[in-house]
Amino acid sequence: AAAAAANEDWTSFFNRTDAAAILARQGCPLRTYGDGTRIFGFAHRVIFEYFVADGLWHALQLGLKGKTDLAGVLEVWGVRPLGKTPKLLGAVAFLADRLGSGEVKEQALDFLKDIVKRSKADGLRSEDATATAASNAISVLNKSGLLFSLLVRQDSAFLQSIRVPFADLRKAQLWGAVLSGADLSHCDMTGAKLSGANLSGCNFAEADFGCEMKFDKAVLDITLTKNGKIMALTQGKEVHVFNSEGGGIDRKWQMKRLLQGPTEPVTFTSVAVSENGDRVVGGSTDGAVWLWIGDESKCLGKHADIVTSVDISPDGSLAVSGSWDRTVRTWKLDAESGDGGSALRELRGHVDVVTSVAFTADGNFV
Numbered sequence: 001a002a003a004a005a006a007n008e009d010w011t012s013f014f015n016r017t018d019a020a021a022i023l024a025r026q027g028c029p030l031r032t033y034g035d036g037t038r039i040f041g042f043a044h045r046v047i048f049e050y051f052v053a054d055g056l057w058h059a060l061q062l063g064l065k066g067k068t069d070l071a072g073v074l075e076v077w078g079v080r081p082l083g084k085t086p087k088l089l090g091a092v093a094f095l096a097d098r099l100g101s102g103e104v105k106e107q108a109l110d111f112l113k114d115i116v117k118r119s120k121a122d123g124l125r126s127e128d129a130t131a132t133a134a135s136n137a138i139s140v141l142n143k144s145g146l147l148f149s150l151l152v153r154q155d156s157a158f159l160q161s162i163r164v165p166f167a168d169l170r171k172a173q174l175w176g177a178v179l180s181g182a183d184l185s186h187c188d189m190t191g192a193k194l195s196g197a198n199l200s201g202c203n204f205a206e207a208d209f210g211c212e213m214k215f216d217k218a219v220l221d222i223t224l225t226k227n228g229k230i231m232a233l234t235q236g237k238e239v240h241v242f243n244s245e246g247g248g249i250d251r252k253w254q255m256k257r258l259l260q261g262p263t264e265p266v267t268f269t270s271v272a273v274s275e276n277g278d279r280v281v282g283g284s285t286d287g288a289v290w291l292w293i294g295d296e297s298k299c300l301g302k303h304a305d306i307v308t309s310v311d312i313s314p315d316g317s318l319a320v321s322g323s324w325d326r327t328v329r330t331w332k333l334d335a336e337s338g339d340g341g342s343a344l345r346e347l348r349g350h351v352d353v354v355t356s357v358a359f360t361a362d363g364n365f366v
Helices: 010-015 018-028 047-064 070-077 088-099 102-118 129-143 148-154
Strands: 030-033 038-040 221-222 231-232 238-246 252-260 268-273 279-284 286-293 296-300 307-312 318-323 327-331 342-347
Touching: 018 102, 018 221, 047 070, 047 102, 070 102, 070 129, 088 129, 102 129, 221 268, 231 268, 238 268, 238 279, 252 279, 279 307, 279 318, 286 307, 286 318, 286 327, 296 342
Parallel strands: 268 307
Antiparallel strands: 030 038, 221 231, 231 238, 238 252, 268 279, 279 286, 286 296, 307 318, 318 327, 327 342
16 A cells, blocks of 8 residues: 555565655565565465564564563563464564564564573473463574574573473574473474583473484484384483384374483493383493483493493393493393392303393393
């Protein structure tokens, strides 16, 4: 209407810099594409997405201009998690795009960071409005290209214990970040860079890491339960446990737990997981055999050399390990005793290093 009143075509209208034209463009669900020859298209897939995005942008602007406090912005941003509704993900891109550049963008980013920090409040539940607002805020921060790995160098605890369920963290740069205690349930973590990140105590329930899993470091060992529903692998310093959903080409793997050993890092060369996934055993380069029951870890004992292979019996009560020290050892995995497990037998007689061990299907033989 504004263009028609001025007897202009779309190209000249979208190139105008006066206040009236800018205001009209901001209220129009169209955007321009390309450089030189202008191409016009809808900025949103559905009108609902447009109104949601525009409402969030308006609330953020009021906060930046001091016309409302942070609580007022949280009230609007905490209505619904954008990542929970696929048709609203375009709103994240819209908001990230409208942040602009320069000083104005930095002010907006700082405001969104404050929203994320608010999610750390004691007693806050994942479904609370503040957690929802933080989820939306960190989604926009990520889409805007913010490098969290650099941000945590300035504030190492920024991401620690945050609650951001349903956040869009695709391709997030999180290497070396401290995310311990964070609620990342239902987050889309596809392509996220997590090398060296501290993920102890994180809630990854229903988090999606994509069908293709890529790691910055080599995978040293990988194992799959017989029912094909649980997978464990080691990258060296950490052991990852995944659950699967669906089957065949539609199967999706979601990280359930990330396990770490002692305070002084060791390199895990082998890993095994029980059929129900509650127990994980790992062997390391220093000869130690580690047991995790839940998130609790314990060193069961040590070989005299590198542990090359481990396995867990079908009923989850026993473990076996083989080593370069030419021995095979069996271990009792006892959660009820309180000590987690203990050594049973040491089998000698091999004339060379033991490279692989396994239980028979009935668990009676090694």
